[in-house]
Amino acid sequence: MKIVVIGAGALGSLFGGLLASSGEEVVLVGRKKHVDAINARGLRISGLTDAIINIKASTQPEEADLILFTVKSYDTETTASKLIIKEDTTILSLQNGLGNEEKIAEVVGSEHVIGGITSHGALFIEPGHVKHTGIGDTVIGELDGSITQRVKDISRILNNAGIKTEVTDSIKHKIWEKLVVNVGINALTAIVGVNNGKLLEIPELNLLMQDAGLEAIRVARGAKIELEDDLIGYIEDVARKTAANRSSMLQDVSKGKRTEIDAINGMIVEMGTKLGIDTPVNRIFTLLIKSIEKRGVVDQ
Numbered sequence: 001m002k003i004v005v006i007g008a009g010a011l012g013s014l015f016g017g018l019l020a021s022s023g024e025e026v027v028l029v030g031r032k033k034h035v036d037a038i039n040a041r042g043l044r045i046s047g048l049t050d051a052i053i054n055i056k057a058s059t060q061p062e063e064a065d066l067i068l069f070t071v072k073s074y075d076t077e078t079t080a081s082k083l084i085i086k087e088d089t090t091i092l093s094l095q096n097g098l099g100n101e102e103k104i105a106e107v108v109g110s111e112h113v114i115g116g117i118t119s120h121g122a123l124f125i126e127p128g129h130v131k132h133t134g135i136g137d138t139v140i141g142e143l144d145g146s147i148t149q150r151v152k153d154i155s156r157i158l159n160n161a162g163i164k165t166e167v168t169d170s171i172k173h174k175i176w177e178k179l180v181v182n183v184g185i186n187a188l189t190a191i192v193g194v195n196n197g198k199l200l201e202i203p204e205l206n207l208l209m210q211d212a213g214l215e216a217i218r219v220a221r222g223a224k225i226e227l228e229d230d231l232i233g234y235i236e237d238v239a240r241k242t243a244a245n246r247s248s249m250l251q252d253v254s255k256g257k258r259t260e261i262d263a264i265n266g267m268i269v270e271m272g273t274k275l276g277i278d279t280p281v282n283r284i285f286t287l288l289i290k291s292i293e294k295r296g297v298v299d300q
């Protein structure tokens with residue numbers, strides 16, 4: 001199976017490197033500096049995985065049997081329009097946020113798209129070098145809930161590469177559950193500038209995390225997405241397991257980079273408005289993060 005990783009930054013390089021190490025034919029498609037460093041010296045993975053991997057990298061998309069789609073959510077539409085698709089190409093999005101699979105499907109056709117979430121952590125260190133910062137589960141599935149040979153084949157390949165992966169018949173629910181976690185953790189930690197664990201230690205932050213999460217759960221129910229009962233407890237579990245982590249959104253604002261706010265808290269506000277459900281906490285989080293994006297980095 002030829003695998004092309006579109007959006008080979010932190011997560012895509014980690015997954016692509018692990019797959020190449022397991023013997024799969026992999027091409028990383030990313031930005032020029034990263035691509036040139038990889039082609040010159042191999043891909044270095046440090047942290048929980050320690051390896052230098054010979055792997056092909058390019059700045060241009062290529063035809064593939066499987067495309068791992070790992071750009072930030074704000075690049076989804078433009079990147080999907082550049083994909084080279086053949087009849088049996090499968091695209092697996094491993095992105096955070098809501099709406100990515102639908103945006104890709106609008107461009108290439110829904111028959112090519114499957115959904116996925118992962119709790120692995122990866123950090124872009126420098127061109128040619130990513131750090132494996134966390135090990136977690138990966139779940140993939142057909143958007144219609146069917147269990148097909150292709151998802152079973154992709155799961156086998158990922159597991160063979162050491163990426164523990166399960167197939168689910170409810171990937172949309174899993175994407176929503178991950179979304180609720182990101183709704184509760186990402187923006188708040190970025191606004192206040194704290195690691196994830198502070199959301200458990202500081203009572204005021206814990207209340208805000210719960211309020212944001214409860215709004216998302218109400219919007220999900222309004223959209224007929226029945227979620228697990230104790231999702232607030234799930235958010236807290238993730239914050240506890242990643243207590244020392246700086247969330248991806250805190251990392252982004254610390255570097256003066258654009259965030260994925262629109263696909264996370266912004267999506268809750270957008271859907272809540274359409275459904276007539278108030279989402280004041282998510283609205284404030286969204287406005288504050290957008291203000292921080294415009295403000296840029298300040299000296300602490």
Ligand SMILES: NC(=O)c1ccc[n+]([C@@H]2O[C@H](COP(=O)([O-])OP(=O)(O)OC[C@H]3O[C@@H](n4cnc5c(N)ncnc54)[C@H](O)[C@@H]3O)[C@@H](O)[C@H]2O)c1
Pocket residue numbers: 006007008009010011012029030031059070071072073075078079082094095096097118119120121122123124248260
């Ligand atoms: N990093 C993690 O630990 C992690 C974990 C779970 C989920 N995710 C999700 O995975 C997605 C990617 O996250 P990341 O941390 O790897 O981001 P990243 O910014 O490190 O990687 C994305 C890369 O794609 C590149 N890119 C954008 N458009 C492109 C194009 N058209 N062609 C080629 N390259 C292009 C960007 O320049 C960037 O280098 C996000 O949705 C994120 O929320 C990340």
Ligand SMILES: CC(C)(CO)[C@@H](O)C(=O)[O-]
Pocket residue numbers: 096181182185186196238242245246247248249
């Ligand atoms: C789970 C999570 C919030 C841990 O930091 C991660 O998805 C992130 O940082 O985006």
